[in-house]
Amino acid sequence: MTQNRKVLLVDDEIHVLNAAKRVLRRSVEVVTANGPQEALEKIKSVGPFAVVVSDQNMPGVDGIKLLGHISKKAPSTTRIMLTGNNDQETAMNAVNDGRIFRFLTKPCDSDALAKVIEEGISHHQAVTAERELLEQTLSGSVKILVDVIAMSRPRAHLRATIIQRWARKVNKALEAKPSLEQGISAMLCTLGYLTLADDLSERYFCGSALTPEEKNVVNESAAMARDLMLHIPRMEGIADAIYYCRKGFDGSGFPKDDIKGEDIPEAARVLCALIDLAEISTGESPSYLACMEELKQNAPRYDPRILEAMQKVLGGDQHFAGSPNAQRISVPVLQLQAGDLLASDIRDADDRLLLATGSLLSEITLKRLRSIRTLVEANASIDVWREGAQISDEPQQTALVS
Template identity: 35%
Template sequence: MVANVNQIVVADGDLKVLDAFERLFAGQYRVKTFDESEEALKWLKENHGVSVIVSCANLPGRGGSGFLKSSETYAPLATRVMLTAQNSVEVFKQAVNEAGVFMFLSKPCSPQELSSAIEASIAHHSRMVFERTLLEKTLSGSVKLLIDMLSLFHSEAFRRTAVMRPQALKLAKVLEMKKTWELEMAIMFSPLGEALLPKEILSRYRAAKTLTESQREILAGAPGQTRDLLKNIPQLEKVAEVLYLSGRGYDGSGFPEDGPTGKDIPLTARVLKLLTDLWYASPENGVDAAAFEA
């Protein structure tokens, strides 16, 4: 029986290496092996929570550095280890600069050296996860304090976030979104652009009344102002971009005029637009539950 839930992925064209990993760690960790890069990436895309990814330098497919770099998309917090028989400076530079390799192991590698390396890699992964969780909690708390302060002055604008957040989480579950932190942050900050607008312009816009040229310019600049305020805050860069595109219609309508269309619009931005439009299309007493389910 496996005593530890840590998942290790090993990609190496040498079947003897793969067999050695399975025999050495089968009783300690979950081990998944591949003899080329594309099947490994396909598996990583569908399986999350990997602790360590090991690759040989000359992996069939896109190569060791290319594979490890691509794996960041699906396992950003996994520790990356490279096995190599090449003592080439270029190999090391490419692996470190492009693939973020944590450790190199020279082939052939003794079982003791391999065990120590995997233990160190898992410890590194645990620290990364702890630090990311701590950062997100700290940032979430700071964001909540900021939102609470803003809502004192713009209570109407921020009233909808309490309704939209659980709706967003329901949609995220249906859409199988693995990470919801950015979506929740985007929901919490979504009224910021409105809070920056003069109330007269906002009320005329919501009532579909005619706006002057200068008023239209101020309205059109709100998404950019929101993005500029948030993009310099660590960990909120992607949230800033989501908010900037959250007024963009799937068909290319809305703000910004030169923005992406269709599936090129981030999914989080599309969810935010849908919920915002639903909110303003609903009666004064709030979003109808049947309308949301539909």
């Protein structure tokens, strides 16, 4: 990872900025801003910065408020304050509101400033490395969970694929700020179904009638999903979104607690409506309008904003469709690629479902398919949606697992 050594100096006095720049430019890349407004523009236009050094006493927005704003816009940037106020209250406000790394009083000699900036760069590097490690850990963990669902419960994976696509459209209509909770909770909303008995899982995903006791078991599987995800760093919000994905806006459903309305995570409110839509559209496949009319009959269960967004963006949505650039083709098993979208079920020699229509192939699911000799030896072809790729005339040489 290349070290970011870009430093933003903020002051309302030009001669102070020029003097500091002359001293520091030999060791770091210096950008100056003549006041808070220009600083915010520079953060947006030429960032990211490893360090921001700001004066406290500036007209309009003071240094504490500026650094506090930067902490929200660029949380990994190290924030340092220079001030002539050598009082405890200013220091406390700077730490609490500006979330600063170091607090320096004027006059500050150039060596001391350079030393603190180097410490700030090292701090930025550590924060950035930790964030990237967490993101990689999170991404890898989610991928494993998705693949486990795809291989263990093909119909659950299919259901999650449909809901994830719907959720993207609904969240866009809601103008919701993109978040981990939105995307990952939709991908993993069926994780708890791994705990269901095979017979119950099959009947649920095929749209068969369930007893009240069986419905409770299905709903309560969300608690199992939450417990699994809480072992992964930064998954707390996602775990809550899935835990409350069967909770109605009116407080009905699982879990039976006092949480309702906007106290329910927005991602959970979206999932609640989409999961119900997926359930009633399974089986005889009634029209989208008929499904929405059925949802409206239980309108208090849903956030009205979300129900309105669904009506706007989901009409005419096909369960299994490639993108405008995708072509439906028939591909030998050894020529399947990660990213292919299944256009037909894949079953083994005993007619057991391996992967359901609509599943997105990953490297792990490909290895599983290529390990099944009956599919490979029969040179079986699979119907998939593929993004404009050409089929090779030569089969891929893939080792088979015995």
